[in-house]
Amino acid sequence: MKAARGQGKTIGVVPTMGALHEGHAELIRRARAGTDYVVVTVFVNPIQFDRKEDLDKYPRDLATDVALSESLGTDAVFAPPVEEMYPDELMTSVDVTGITTRLEGEYRPGHFKGVATVVAKLLNIVQADRAYFGEKDAQQLAVIQKMVTDLNLPSEIVPVETVRESDGLALSSRNRLLTPDQRSVAPLVYKALSAARDALRSGKTPVEARTEALKVLAGTQDMTVQYLEIADAANMMPVDRMTGPVRVAAAVWLGKVRLIDNVLVS
């Protein structure tokens, strides 16, 4: 990386937790097209998991991740062990407030502090000019954008649109943990979000749109809706009327697998 920087090359980073899929591939392609030297980081960050069980079962497959990254023209894969990222007791962390209180922040205490802290570390390590993040994790994207602005970090954050299966299911490393039955009902999440989006576009209120979306999911076998909200796209706070762009965002449990997704309505 130092050599690339010395030659005046721009550096792009794609931070990931591995188990790479087509969604990550799209981030890498965008980085490849937008910068001269592409670094993919693969690090399952323990401090962003609120449940140890989730950390333990997070899929890991470094050899496949390296092969996929290389096939897409990645210049370097940075996959540090936990002891390298956190050699000593961590006494400094990045806590983005406000936009982290609702949605994911409400149900995953400490999650965004862990994300912001590790992303700040990775941006510092890689010294990236640009960092690429998927819109599937819309709140995470908003948190990282705010952190970079507030702390004057010198990396540009580039949002990349969610990649979906042909049935609408947003790609996620967690999809591979679904049973065939769970996989067959998982696309209902996007269907529900789309129903809310259509309702908003047709002039219905956020409350009405939310009801439409919940109807799509009602009674689905093995599915529990943790939240389904219509939130201001900038501050991620639920709204009861449309005054600007919103995200319809949801988190559902399918058995023991938690899926999140969102759509933007502007």
Ligand code: PAF
């Ligand atoms: O989105 C992810 O995969 C992770 O939250 C990230 C941004 C790599 C930080 O660990």
